[in-house]
Amino acid sequence: MKLRRDVYQAIADPTRRAILLLVASQSMTAGAIASNFDTARPTVSKHLQILTECELLKQKQDGREIFYQLNPKKIKDIADFIEPFRKLWGDRFDKLEAVMKQYKSRI
């Protein structure tokens, strides 16, 4: 049975999230990605296949090598990816507000 692939399924797995983090800074070959994991190479290949099917990763041919890179457009579709950024600023601003309320009571 062929499972339906969607981006949420893709990011549900910790290894696949780790792969996304790895290629966030630079495009990498499957070999280079696999060298960061203890798991067997075919397992990593399977993860790469799933990420590519979900369009979170794009393949780019460079000579004989295939590089994997992040597909930012697809990633941006996942609100969950933006939520931590919003939360980061939300938390910061909550803190600002709390700090300044204390400051106000001091003066």
Add this chain to the structure above:
Amino acid sequence: MEHKTMINAEDGKQELVITREFDLPLELLFNAYVEPDIVEQWMGTKVLKLENRRHGGYQFETTDPKGNKHGFHGVIHEFSPNRKITRTFEMENTPLGVQLEFLEFEKLTDGISKLIMHIVYESVAFRDQMLQLPFAQGLNMAHNRLQLIVSKMR
């Protein structure tokens, strides 16, 4: 009263807008950006330099749980008290480039003020990477597995 932080990141644009209303008078909100010891408290960063004037610069430094230091710095282009700060921002030792920040402070009522933070990045790709950064950092903290990878990458 709960004030929600809003992020507006339009598809395909190299900018984003962060908006937030504060349960604070305008002067206090602005002060949070001016006083070094206050900036340190809410940003969770060390303030090495903060020159609140046109042509001034600022330099912040954070230390992560592993003890690594991360620097941030920029220059100030406009400093209009209780109104506006225009400045650049750069995370040192990252490929994320320099961003331009327009911070506008508005008085809504005597006790409520609003901050509009408009950030312009060098490219759409840089903006999208910046949006993903906390996601990556959050994962870093959540999964030992990832810490292992990051240390291997170094």
